[in-house]
Amino acid sequence: MNYAEFLIWVRGDAFHWSLAIFIFGVTLRLLEIILIGRKANLAEKRGSGVAGGIRTIFTRFMPNQAVLPRVMHTLVAGYVFHIGFFIVLLFFAPHVALFEAAFGFGWPALPNGVIDFATIMAILGLIAVLINRLRNPVQRMLTGFGDWVAWFVTLLPLVTGFMAFHHLVEPYPLMLALHILSVELLLIVFPFTKLMHTFTLFLARYYTGENAGHRGVEI
Amino acid sequence: MSSASFERGYHAFKEQIDSSVAAYFQSCVSCGMCAEACLFYTETNNPEYTPIYKLEPLRKVWEQEYTLWGWLKSSIGLSRKLNDDDLKQWQHYIYDSCTLCGRCSMVCPVGNDIVSMIRKAREGMVAAGHAPEGQIGASKRAVTIGSPMGVKLPALQAQVRHIEKDTGLTIPFDTEGADYMVLLSSMEIMNFPEYLEAIARIMKQAGKTWTLSSQAFEATNSGIQIGSTDIARELVSRVVNAAESLKVKTVISPECGHAYTAIRWEGPNLMGRSFDFKVKHIVEVLDELRAQGLLKTEGFEEQRLTFHDPCQLVRRGGVVQQPRNLMNMISEDFVEMPDAGMMNWCCGGGGGAAAIEEAEELRTQAFMCKKNQLDEVKADALVTACANCRIVMEEGLEAYDMDIPILGLTELLAEHLVEEN
Amino acid sequence: MSQKTIGASLRSQGISRRGFLKFCAATASMLALPPAVIPQIAHALENAKRQSVIWLSFQECTGCTESLTRSHAPTLENLVFDLLSLDYHHTLQAASGDAAEHARELAMEANKGEYLLIVDGSIPTANKGYSTIAGISNIDMFHEVAKDAKAIVAVGTCAAYGGLPKAEPNPTGAVSVEDLITDKPVINVPGCPPIPMVITGIVAHFLTFNTLPELDSLKRPLSFYGQNIHDRCYRRPFYERAQFAETFDDEGAKKGWCLYKLGCKGPTTYNACATAKWNEGVSFPIEAGHGCIGCSEPDFWDAGSFYKALSVPLSGTAQAAGYAVAAGAAMGVAAGAMNMAKRNSARKTHETVSIDDLEREQS
Numbered sequence A: 001m002n003y004a005e006f007l008i009w010v011r012g013d014a015f016h017w018s019l020a021i022f023i024f025g026v027t028l029r030l031l032e033i034i035l036i037g038r039k040a041n042l043a044e045k046r047g048s049g050v051a052g053g054i055r056t057i058f059t060r061f062m063p064n065q066a067v068l069p070r071v072m073h074t075l076v077a078g079y080v081f082h083i084g085f086f087i088v089l090l091f092f093a094p095h096v097a098l099f100e101a102a103f104g105f106g107w108p109a110l111p112n113g114v115i116d117f118a119t120i121m122a123i124l125g126l127i128a129v130l131i132n133r134l135r136n137p138v139q140r141m142l143t144g145f146g147d148w149v150a151w152f153v154t155l156l157p158l159v160t161g162f163m164a165f166h167h168l169v170e171p172y173p174l175m176l177a178l179h180i181l182s183v184e185l186l187l188i189v190f191p192f193t194k195l196m197h198t199f200t201l202f203l204a205r206y207y208t209g210e211n212a213g214h215r216g217v218e219i
Numbered sequence B: 001m002s003s004a005s006f007e008r009g010y011h012a013f014k015e016q017i018d019s020s021v022a023a024y025f026q027s028c029v030s031c032g033m034c035a036e037a038c039l040f041y042t043e044t045n046n047p048e049y050t051p052i053y054k055l056e057p058l059r060k061v062w063e064q065e066y067t068l069w070g071w072l073k074s075s076i077g078l079s080r081k082l083n084d085d086d087l088k089q090w091q092h093y094i095y096d097s098c099t100l101c102g103r104c105s106m107v108c109p110v111g112n113d114i115v116s117m118i119r120k121a122r123e124g125m126v127a128a129g130h131a132p133e134g135q136i137g138a139s140k141r142a143v144t145i146g147s148p149m150g151v152k153l154p155a156l157q158a159q160v161r162h163i164e165k166d167t168g169l170t171i172p173f174d175t176e177g178a179d180y181m182v183l184l185s186s187m188e189i190m191n192f193p194e195y196l197e198a199i200a201r202i203m204k205q206a207g208k209t210w211t212l213s214s215q216a217f218e219a220t221n222s223g224i225q226i227g228s229t230d231i232a233r234e235l236v237s238r239v240v241n242a243a244e245s246l247k248v249k250t251v252i253s254p255e256c257g258h259a260y261t262a263i264r265w266e267g268p269n270l271m272g273r274s275f276d277f278k279v280k281h282i283v284e285v286l287d288e289l290r291a292q293g294l295l296k297t298e299g300f301e302e303q304r305l306t307f308h309d310p311c312q313l314v315r316r317g318g319v320v321q322q323p324r325n326l327m328n329m330i331s332e333d334f335v336e337m338p339d340a341g342m343m344n345w346c347c348g349g350g351g352g353a354a355a356i357e358e359a360e361e362l363r364t365q366a367f368m369c370k371k372n373q374l375d376e377v378k379a380d381a382l383v384t385a386c387a388n389c390r391i392v393m394e395e396g397l398e399a400y401d402m403d404i405p406i407l408g409l410t411e412l413l414a415e416h417l418v419e420e421n
Numbered sequence C: 001m002s003q004k005t006i007g008a009s010l011r012s013q014g015i016s017r018r019g020f021l022k023f024c025a026a027t028a029s030m031l032a033l034p035p036a037v038i039p040q041i042a043h044a045l046e047n048a049k050r051q052s053v054i055w056l057s058f059q060e061c062t063g064c065t066e067s068l069t070r071s072h073a074p075t076l077e078n079l080v081f082d083l084l085s086l087d088y089h090h091t092l093q094a095a096s097g098d099a100a101e102h103a104r105e106l107a108m109e110a111n112k113g114e115y116l117l118i119v120d121g122s123i124p125t126a127n128k129g130y131s132t133i134a135g136i137s138n139i140d141m142f143h144e145v146a147k148d149a150k151a152i153v154a155v156g157t158c159a160a161y162g163g164l165p166k167a168e169p170n171p172t173g174a175v176s177v178e179d180l181i182t183d184k185p186v187i188n189v190p191g192c193p194p195i196p197m198v199i200t201g202i203v204a205h206f207l208t209f210n211t212l213p214e215l216d217s218l219k220r221p222l223s224f225y226g227q228n229i230h231d232r233c234y235r236r237p238f239y240e241r242a243q244f245a246e247t248f249d250d251e252g253a254k255k256g257w258c259l260y261k262l263g264c265k266g267p268t269t270y271n272a273c274a275t276a277k278w279n280e281g282v283s284f285p286i287e288a289g290h291g292c293i294g295c296s297e298p299d300f301w302d303a304g305s306f307y308k309a310l311s312v313p314l315s316g317t318a319q320a321a322g323y324a325v326a327a328g329a330a331m332g333v334a335a336g337a338m339n340m341a342k343r344n345s346a347r348k349t350h351e352t353v354s355i356d357d358l359e360r361e362q363s
């Protein structure tokens, strides 16, 4: 298989299969969670549960001030990675073109210099995340095999994307294909690891916020 | 006679898992931030006290019972099944090193309500027979005698007679249609009878009718603390029945955090129905009276005061501003400890932990967080609104040779009541 | 089978020394050779015999030949034919029928082991009858001529990689030269069509150094195909600034912004278009306002719509996603229903915990 055929394969069959696994897995896992069910809260309410739930979805994007000094490393690494990652994912022109084709609408892309910077930030953030994970006894204890895998498959697309963008490996189509392949690996692994938090954190925050909102607690 | 068993515990775990638990476990990114909020970790640096790690048994059951993926992993031998030894080991984490303070739930970046899961995990531990002896004893006393400390009605009546004689006030029992039915915690009956006296005086000044119930005067709910819905329901139903038979408008939860959670938030869910009466914490009631101008005080405390927020009142109850309004009525030098309010540090003995003898050393160690807070403000006295916090903190202060008196907020207010002629 | 040297032949046609050297210089620069070798090229070409070439056309559209004959420098067309002794080319040669085939056989005989075989078009393998010349199937003629060729040049994407005939679903079972040849040097000169100068350049190289030029992994001469269109594209600054034409007639298009979103395949294409350009260096597709379609890359017909961005997956994605949602939903509902039932049954079979149940039975 030459690189051109390889590129066609990753843009075609491989993409379709990995996307299918991703969508299948995410749908399955979300339904698995939601359908278990919950008891209704019968206690007389002091506030709106729904409002509380929605509120918490947003407030939890901000760190809690009280523990801030103690979690600074993790927090900064986490933010740098996530912000960098989402800038690259959502605002690199070729990515925008992909979303535009998928959703039927697009948005302006950012110049490549910005994307390049964001990629480096995301990679450095991930490396810092790893260093924290190895050094912090709590994180080390909590981190399981799947979490290491999740870290690795998240790093790969960033690194391969960076290498493709800078033509660090020739021919470029081969590197591009490897980049897309790494994304496909991420898609496949996604539903079966903690990467699912991307979606489930909204459920988690809602449930927590709803309970608090019902009690009139602002969290 | 039936008895606790691993199978019953496992069954209870299955029963407790719901969408929220599943979403929480699925979302946890192992960031370890919850540990940094938990006094048992911050004061010991032992990673095993990480809140989410305390839930490992429940997590296992979720993964293997409620996810296809986890079921697959366990059927091909990639993950081990939960066993009784795990539960034995986890008793220390789920009971001794957790006061259900809820700080962890405040910081989790993905929004996990970790403490709600510890509460649920206790259901399984109880059913499996891995609850601490001290809490088993308290629960038995609560169900059979009527109070976890073994306080019976005659003891209360004796205290009441005492107060009536001293003050000339009447303390009503079983008055139908009263505005308020006042509950007590045995801690108050035995150690702080001033509370009852304070209530009597405040109610008189406010012109409200109130009553005690001879059927249900104890508010402490050992069932909530040990983590048994059935026992909790049994205890709550006594209060509900008494309140409904006396047709009172409002039941006042005493200066106790967990009692409030038990009746106000868990109560209706335990009973499976909402109540005809309202449930309020005494601090809420006092603040309402203040707002209506029915609580009149005079004079100010000269000493520097600070206020300890009971965990269940703030993070799990949303009563944050009320005690501050009240403090300001009677204190000119009211200072806040760092992290006061929503993120206040736990006394170290909530959630029934105070009843666990074998965990006393750990409790003392964890009290360091409170000590640090207190050292920061250098208060002359510490005010709180939970008799349990009060006892635990007294022990803690003693352990660290700190000479700071602890006052109950209600009593303090009563001391400043405008005397009427 | 001219025995004249190239030099003699050129002079007889009235081409000046100056014009000849210009051609040599152009060839050197195209081959990415230093100016110092120009005299060497000139010397070699002058004294070389015209190279005998047999040109076979199989499943093709004659576009490649058209391209070749439209070589831009007016003298170049001559040069092309003076460099080569085109002994067989059924489109261009005067002879036809048996005479034509006879010429081919003669050339093969006379230059055995020395002649260059140039092929355009792909070769059908599904059925020999799909394409024949003078009653001989393409594949048979190919093997026959290839046997004694010194080297084979596959001109155009069809010969090099199968091209249009090989595009999905490839009804004729088309294959490329490379697919059939393992024991001989093969040079691919892909493009649909290829740039004419590339062909002359390769032959010049062959005559000068008596070797094949350096090739890339797809057997393309590196000197022509080492350049990435996107890397040499004059619209590249717009790409970097994320300024794109969204349609062929919007403001962006008028301002000459990048054509990525309109499907330009420049980033994955290696060819000399952006530098050598077409039609006497006048322009090339991107300059004319149309994205590169990647014509010099294998299977470019199957690499997605010419008008969809490179980052857009090949068609079928929506369908795959649709099936996955359906399957995930079906399985999720099943698993969820099981979970729901499991929890409900656990709750229903709840054994009340009384204070007598708090401890294990002492056995």
Ligand code: SF4
Residues within 6 Å of the ligand: B037, B038, B039, B040, B050, B051, B054, B097, B098, B099, B100, B101, B102, B103, B104, B105, B114, B115, B118, B346
């Ligand atoms: S509830 Fe409090 S004591 Fe329990 S784990 Fe969370 S932070 Fe620690």
Ligand code: SF4
Residues within 6 Å of the ligand: A142, B027, B028, B029, B030, B031, B032, B033, B034, B035, B052, B107, B108, B109, B110, B111, B112, B114
């Ligand atoms: S803070 Fe939340 S996400 Fe982080 S380890 Fe604890 S439970 Fe998991």
Ligand code: SF4
Residues within 6 Å of the ligand: C229, C230, C231, C233, C234, C235, C236, C237, C239, C257, C258, C259, C260, C264, C265, C266, C267, C286, C291, C292
């Ligand atoms: S027009 Fe095509 S080759 Fe030119 S910069 Fe844009 S994508 Fe690259």
Ligand code: SF4
Residues within 6 Å of the ligand: C191, C192, C229, C269, C270, C271, C273, C284, C285, C286, C291, C292, C293, C294, C295, C296
């Ligand atoms: S610009 Fe692209 S499509 Fe056009 S001729 Fe050149 S390589 Fe082929």
